[in-house]
Structures are given as C-alpha cells and as structure tokens.
Amino acid sequence: MPHRSIDRRDFVHTMGATVAATVIRPGSRPVRSADDLTSQTLAEAAAQLKARRATSVALTEACLARIKRLEPQLNTFITVTDDRALADARTADAEITRGNYRGPLHGIPIALKDNIDTAGIRTTAASAIFADRVPTEDAEVVRRLKQAGAVLLGKLNMHEFANGGNSVVSYWGPVHNPWNIEREAGGSSGGSAAAVAAELCFGALGTDTGGSIRVPAAHCGIVGLKPTYGRVSNRGVIPLCWSYDHTGPMCRTVEDAALMLQVIAGYDRGDLVSVDAPIPNYAAGLSMRTTELRVGIPRNFFYDVLDRDVRTAVDAAIAVIRPAVRSFEDVTLPPVLDLADVGDTEFYAYHKEMFERAAGMYQPATRRNLKSAANSSGAAYVLARRTLEERRREVARVFTRVDVLLAPTVKYAPRTIKYWQEREEIEKPLPPEIWNTWIFNVFGLPAMSVPCGFTSDGLPVGMMIVGGPFAEEKVIALGNAFQKLTDWHRRRPRLGEG
Numbered sequence: 001m002p003h004r005s006i007d008r009r010d011f012v013h014t015m016g017a018t019v020a021a022t023v024i025r026p027g028s029r030p031v032r033s034a035d036d037l038t039s040q041t042l043a044e045a046a047a048q049l050k051a052r053r054a055t056s057v058a059l060t061e062a063c064l065a066r067i068k069r070l071e072p073q074l075n076t077f078i079t080v081t082d083d084r085a086l087a088d089a090r091t092a093d094a095e096i097t098r099g100n101y102r103g104p105l106h107g108i109p110i111a112l113k114d115n116i117d118t119a120g121i122r123t124t125a126a127s128a129i130f131a132d133r134v135p136t137e138d139a140e141v142v143r144r145l146k147q148a149g150a151v152l153l154g155k156l157n158m159h160e161f162a163n164g165g166n167s168v169v170s171y172w173g174p175v176h177n178p179w180n181i182e183r184e185a186g187g188s189s190g191g192s193a194a195a196v197a198a199e200l201c202f203g204a205l206g207t208d209t210g211g212s213i214r215v216p217a218a219h220c221g222i223v224g225l226k227p228t229y230g231r232v233s234n235r236g237v238i239p240l241c242w243s244y245d246h247t248g249p250m251c252r253t254v255e256d257a258a259l260m261l262q263v264i265a266g267y268d269r270g271d272l273v274s275v276d277a278p279i280p281n282y283a284a285g286l287s288m289r290t291t292e293l294r295v296g297i298p299r300n301f302f303y304d305v306l307d308r309d310v311r312t313a314v315d316a317a318i319a320v321i322r323p324a325v326r327s328f329e330d331v332t333l334p335p336v337l338d339l340a341d342v343g344d345t346e347f348y349a350y351h352k353e354m355f356e357r358a359a360g361m362y363q364p365a366t367r368r369n370l371k372s373a374a375n376s377s378g379a380a381y382v383l384a385r386r387t388l389e390e391r392r393r394e395v396a397r398v399f400t401r402v403d404v405l406l407a408p409t410v411k412y413a414p415r416t417i418k419y420w421q422e423r424e425e426i427e428k429p430l431p432p433e434i435w436n437t438w439i440f441n442v443f444g445l446p447a448m449s450v451p452c453g454f455t456s457d458g459l460p461v462g463m464m465i466v467g468g469p470f471a472e473e474k475v476i477a478l479g480n481a482f483q484k485l486t487d488w489h490r491r492r493p494r495l496g497e498g
Contacts, residue, residue, distance in 0.1 A: 034062035035199070039492070042202040042256035046104040049096060056089035056096075056107030059202075060151055063109045067153070067200045070495060074176045076185075076195040078114045079122055080154040085109065088151045095149065104259045106149030111201040113192050114155040115162055116247070117236040118142055121152075125238045126160045126170040128361045129354055139236025140271065141205060141247055141264045148263045153201050156191030160366045162207055162240040163347065164188055165215050168420040169365045176417065177220060178493035179459055183414040186216030188240075192250045193220035198495060203251040203260050209240040209343070211410075211437025213248050214449040218409035218462025221451045221491065223479070224250045225257045228470045229444030230275035232261075233268035241346040242273070243388060244441040253489050254450065254479040258282040261472065277470055285473035290324050290481045293474060296331035296402035302436050307412045313453030313461040314408045320485050321406070321478070331402060334394045336442040337435075342388055345381040348373035365424040388442065395443045399468030404478055407436055409449040409462035436464065446472045450479045451488040460488075 048054035092107035117135040167175040167190025175190035177183040178198040185194040189206030193216030206213040208226040217224025249260035267276040452463035467475040
C-alpha cells in the first residue's frame with residue numbers, strides 16, 4: 001500500500017476519507033464526535049471494538065483527522081501512513097466481525113518512534129543521514145504488534161539518533177509539548193509522548209537509553225514504561241548504546257501500558273541480549289495487592305536539585321501512596337557516574353563509518369557528541385563494561401529489602417524549545433538534574449513514569465516507580481493503584497479546543 005509522508009517542509013495532509021461515526025449498537029452509549037473517540041483510553045477503545053460497538057475504521061479516521069488538525073502545531077510525526085492504516089483497520093473490522101478477535105490491541109491505532117524499523121515504510125531516526133532509508137524487515141516489536149492486529153498510523157519524531165533528551169535536535173524540526181507548544185516534549189521519544197498526550201494515537205512505542213521513554217512521558221503527562229533489560233527485543237531498533245537500550249510502551253494509563261507490554265514482551269533468539277524468561281499476565285498485575293509492597297526512597301542524588309514544583313508534586317504523590325503499601329525506608333544505590341564510557345564508545349561504534357563519510361549531515365549537537373565519543377578509550381570501555389555487570393548484580397541486592405523505589409522522574413519542568421536550541425549550540429555538559437532516569441538504564445531495571453501533578457505554570461510532573469529485575473508486575477500494580485487514587489492521568493491538554 002502507498003503511504004504519504006510529512007516532514008518539516010510539509011505539514012498538510014490530504015485525506016480523501018471522511019471521519020466516520022462509531023457504529024452504535026443496542027445498549028452502547030452514543031459518541032458525539034471524532035474527538036470523543038480519540039479521548040478514550042486504549043483499554044476503553046479495545047472494549048468497544050471487542051463488543052462491536054465501534055469500528056477500527058472509525059477510530060483510525062478519528063486519529064487521522066486529529067493528526068491533520070493538530071500536527072502543524074506539534075510536529076510529532078515524520079511519516080503518516082494513512083492509506084495503509086485505513087486498509088489495516090478495514091481488515092481488523094472484518095476479522096472481528098467474523099469472530100476472529102486477537103486481543104486488546106486488535107484494531108487499535110498506534111504509532112512508533114522513528115528509530116524502529118518498519119518494512120516498506122521509511123525509518124529515519126530523525127536524521128538527514130537516513131532521510132530516505134526504507135527497511136525491508138520489521139523490527140521484532142513491530143512484528144508482534146502486527147500479529148496482535150494493531151493498526152500503524154505512522155512514525156514519530158524524536159531526538160536525532162536518540163542522542164539527547166529534548167527532541168528539539170531533529171532534522172525534521174522540534175517536537176512541541178501539547179501542554180504548551182513553546183516547551184519541549186522531552187526526549188528522545190518526544191514525538192511518541194506528545195502524540196499520545198494530544199490523543200493522536202491510543203499508544204506508542206518509544207526507546208529508552210538514558211530516560212528517553214520516561215522523560216518525555218513525565219513532560220507530557222502520560223505513562224512511559226521501560227521494561228527490564230532484555231525483556232523486550234531490540235532487534236530492528238536503530239541503536240544508541242547496546243548495553244543500555246530498551247524498548248517500551250507509552251500510553252495514557254498504566255492499564256494501557258500493561259496491555260501493550262503483554263504483546264511486545266518475550267524472548268527473541270535473534271536479539272543477543274534478549275532474556276528467555278517467563279512472561280507473566282501483566283493485566284493480572286493491575287489488581288495485585290499493594291499492601292505488602294515495601295517501598296524504598298533513594299534520597300541521595302535523586303531528590304537533590306529539584307524544581308520546587310516538582311518536589312511539591314512528588315511529595316504529595318508519596319503521601320497518597322503511603323497508606324496503600326506496607327512500609328517505607330530510605331535506600332542507597334550503587335554509584336554509576338563512572339560508566340559513561342560505555343555509552344560513548346557504543347554510540348561511536350555504530351556511527352563510525354557514516355560519520356567519517358558524511359559528518360556534515362548530522363545535526364550540529366549530534367556531530368559534536370560523536371566527535372567527543374571518538375576519543376573514547378578502548379581500555380576504559382572494557383573496564384566500564386565489566387563494572388557495569390558488577391553494578392547490576394549489586395543493585396539486585398537492594399531489592400531483598402524493598403520491592404519498589406519511588407523518585408522524581410525528572411528534576412525540572414519542561415523547558416522552552418528556545419532554551420534547548422541555544423544550549424545545543426554551545427559545548428557545555430548536560431546538567432546533573434537529568435540523570436535520575438539514566439541510572440536505571442545502567443542497572444537494567446524496570447522503571448515507569450506516571451503523572452503525579454502539575455507545576456504552577458500548568459506543566460506535567462512525573463513520578464518514577466522502579467522494580468527489581470523482571471518485576472514489572474509490582475511496578476504496574478503500584479502505578480495502577482496510584483491512578484485509582486488520583487486523576488492526574490485523566491487530565492488532557494486543551495490544544496486546538498478553542
């Protein structure tokens with residue numbers, strides 16, 4: 001099927017289809033508009049499809065209409081596959097009508113970060129280097145989503161090659177935050193977070209090497225889940241750092257994230273770091289009792305240098321959680337700041353040939369980072385890689401005393417796009433307040449950001465819930481319990497609503 005693309009030079013979609021109304025069946029509540037359809041959570045939309053009270057075509061057309069209306073302000077998509085999406089939606093409707101329902105993602109419109117390979121659809125990693133790159137095979141996570149019947153709306157904008165945390169550095173232009181379009185959406189999965197928050201899709205996949213799922217989730221007021229290292233295949237995902245890369249879901253609720261994780265998790269013998277471990281029923285984790293969970297607070301470092309509004313929101317969230325768990329105690333985690341050589345060396349290793357051939361095609365900030373990474377020491381890398389394995393074993397011992405950790409996802413509120421554009425032009429180290437998330441990539445632990453409040457300027461704040469190795473169920477359980485006690489996740493930006 002042909003597909004149409006958008007880029008920074010052309011945000012105008014020409015869609016021949018009109019937005020169809022939901023199919024109303026006896027006993028179902030009427031849906032007033034296309035925006036009513038897209039305002040549902042993934043789980044709610046799935047229930048409508050399973051009961052045949054809505055159609056995948058209606059959901060898909062509603063998302064495409066909203067993309068057409070809001071995309072010029074947000075710049076979340078690099079490629080929109082509208083024709084293909086509608087064809088897949090019609091196939092899903094036909095299968096569901098025949099009684100061949102595949103599960104909660106069947107017929108659900110989702111989108112993918114543009115460093116995840118899609119056969120026949122360009123995958124650019126937001127770089128001029130790959131502007132015309134069209135993979136011939138799907139990434140393993142895409143194969144699993146297709147097998148589950150998901151409908152792909154397109155590929156999402158991001159920080160170039162995932163090498164940063166603001167999604168301002170992109171060949172296709174910066175991603176804008178739906179809560180305030182002058183602000184960053186976070187990164188590197190900024191397009192994924194902004195698209196979910198703006199209700200352009202029901203869920204998205206992102207990748208996370210230093211916080212690239214959780215940072216934009218926090219900045220855009222959604223849920224972002226980084227699974228345990230090796231739980232979800234990275235095969236077919238353009239790497240940033242093989243030792244720290246993770247792929248995971250970005251959704252409006254913890255329940256939605258659990259449903260997506262269920263589909264993409266699992267062993268892949270084609271992925272060298274994939275772990276062959278049993279996959280639990282994550283939906284069952286939603287109802288797991290939290291009253292026996294022991295909570296650890298890593299105050300050293302994680303709670304330093306916080307914006308005042310971030311501290312206020314996270315403290316209030318912890319107060320809500322306290323009665324719902326067994327105990328709280330302060331914990332100290334192993335140090336990780338001596339492991340930067342791992343990321344630098346692996347980043348340069350992937351790009352070395354392309355960088356030597358066409359350095360000028362990279363964005364200036366990425367080019368500067370690659371030049372710096374080129375000086376990495378092989379001996380330092382080997383020692384750091386060995387230390388990494390030691391630290392991952394060491395941190396596992398922390399979880400003999402506690403079940404989960406709580407911490408601010410990001411120490412600061414979303415900054416302006418102008419701030420990052422100016423900052424990326426100078427050679428200056430990134431501030432330490434962004435490092436809360438990267439630590440858990442080093443440890444390889446499951447970590448999820450959930451919305452926990454807003455700043456005085458109306459910008460979202462996220463709280464991070466972290467579990468022990470392969471303890472996604474506990475993370476999901478506590479996150480879902482928190483969302484039952486609060487309504488932060490139900491709040492939506494009013495972009496384009498007059």
